[in-house]
Amino acid sequence: MELDFACRYPFTEEGKQAIIENNIQVNDEIAERAVQRVLNAMNWRDKEGRGIYDPTYAHLSDKLTEIGSYGAARMMLSHLRNRYLTNSFAVGEAKRAYAFLKGLEEGHPDIKRLQEEFGVVPEKREGKDTLPLATYVKFAPRSVDYRLVNRNVKGGRVEIRKKGAGVSKREDLRLLQEAIKIRVGHLGTIKNAPEIIRKHSERLMKSMPKVAPSKMSFEKGDNPPCIEKLLEAARLHQNLGHQGRWSLAVYLINKGVPYEKILGIFSNFPDYDERIASYQIKHAINRNYTMPACSMMLSYGLCVANCKVKSPLGWDEWKKRKRS
Numbered sequence: 001m002e003l004d005f006a007c008r009y010p011f012t013e014e015g016k017q018a019i020i021e022n023n024i025q026v027n028d029e030i031a032e033r034a035v036q037r038v039l040n041a042m043n044w045r046d047k048e049g050r051g052i053y054d055p056t057y058a059h060l061s062d063k064l065t066e067i068g069s070y071g072a073a074r075m076m077l078s079h080l081r082n083r084y085l086t087n088s089f090a091v092g093e094a095k096r097a098y099a100f101l102k103g104l105e106e107g108h109p110d111i112k113r114l115q116e117e118f119g120v121v122p123e124k125r126e127g128k129d130t131l132p133l134a135t136y137v138k139f140a141p142r143s144v145d146y147r148l149v150n151r152n153v154k155g156g157r158v159e160i161r162k163k164g165a166g167v168s169k170r171e172d173l174r175l176l177q178e179a180i181k182i183r184v185g186h187l188g189t190i191k192n193a194p195e196i197i198r199k200h201s202e203r204l205m206k207s208m209p210k211v212a213p214s215k216m217s218f219e220k221g222d223n224p225p226c227i228e229k230l231l232e233a234a235r236l237h238q239n240l241g242h243q244g245r246w247s248l249a250v251y252l253i254n255k256g257v258p259y260e261k262i263l264g265i266f267s268n269f270p271d272y273d274e275r276i277a278s279y280q281i282k283h284a285i286n287r288n289y290t291m292p293a294c295s296m297m298l299s300y301g302l303c304v305a306n307c308k309v310k311s312p313l314g315w316d317e318w319k320k321r322k323r324s
C-alpha cells in the first residue's frame with residue numbers, strides 16, 4: 001500500500017484500500033478537511049497551486065486525514081444530493097489530479113497506473129499514440145478540438161496528439177482528467193447519514209460562496225434547440241466547452257439579455273469563476289460579437305436540429321412564419 005499515491009489520487013482503488021486497511025473513521029478533523037476540500041474544488045485555481053497537497057514529507061496522520069477527507073466529502077455530497085455541488089467537486093478534483101500529473105514526465109509510473117485503472121492507455125500505431133474509438137468518444141472533452149471530424153481515425157483508433165504544434169494541453173492527460181471527473185461525480189446514495197456527516201454537511205452549505213447558482217427563468221421552447229441544449233447544461237450544472245459557453249453568451253447578448261442575468265446563468269456551471277465569467281461576458285458585450293452562423297455551430301458540434309435558418313438568431317422569425 002502506497003499512501004502517497006492514495007493521497008494524490010484518493011479516487012483510485014488504492015485510495016479505497018487505504019481507507020479500509022487503515023480503518024480510517026470520519027472524525028471532526030477529517031470532516032473539517034472534507035468541507036475545505038469541497039470548497040477548494042469549487043474555487044479551483046491551478047495557476048496559484050491552491051489545493052495541491054504534496055504528501056511526500058507529510059506525517060502519517062496527515063496522510064490519513066487527507067485520504068479520509070475525500071471519502072468524507074463524498075459522504076457529505078451523497079447526503080446533500082446537490083447536483084451543483086457534486087459536479088463542482090468532480091470538476092475540481094479532476095483538475096487537481098491533472099495539476100499533479102502535468103508536472104510529471106511522460107511515462108511516469110503515476111500516469112501509467114492511472115491510465116491502466118481508468119482504461120485509457122494509449123497505444124502506438126505507426127508511431128502515433130492512439131486510443132480505441134469507443135474509449136476516446138467516452139472520455140473526449142466537449143471541445144471542438146476533440147471532435148472526431150478534427151481527428152485522425154484509422155482502424156478503429158483515434159490519434160492522441162502531443163502538446164505543442166497548436167495543442168495546448170497533454171491530450172492523454174486531458175482524457176484521463178475526464179475519466180476521473182466522471183468517476184468522482186458518480187455517487188452512491190446514503191440513507192441515514194451519520195450525525196458527524198449531517199453536522200458538517202450543514203456547515204458546508206453555510207460556507208458556500210455567496211454567489212449561489214441562480215434560478216434559470218427561461219421557459220423551455222423560448223430558444224432554438226441548440227441554445228436550449230446549452231441552457232439545459234446550465235440547468236443541470238454540467239460543464240460546457242469553450243465554444244458552447246461562448247456561443248451561449250453571444251446569443252444571450254444579441255437577444256438583449258442583461259449582463260447580470262447572463263452572469264447568473266453562467267453561475268450554474270460547476271467550474272464557475274465570477275471573475276473570469278464576468279470578464280468574458282463584458283468582453284463579448286464590448287466587442288459586439290455577432291452570433292456564430294448555424295454552419296459554424298455545426299462545426300463546433302453544437303447544432304442539434306435542422307431548423308432551416310442561417311443563424312440561431314433567425315429562429316424566432318422562422319418559428320413565427322411556420323406557425324402562421
Ligand code: SF4
Nearest residue numbers: 224226294303305307
Ligand atoms: S439549425 Fe441553427 S438554430 Fe437550429 S439547432 Fe442548428 S444551429 Fe441551432
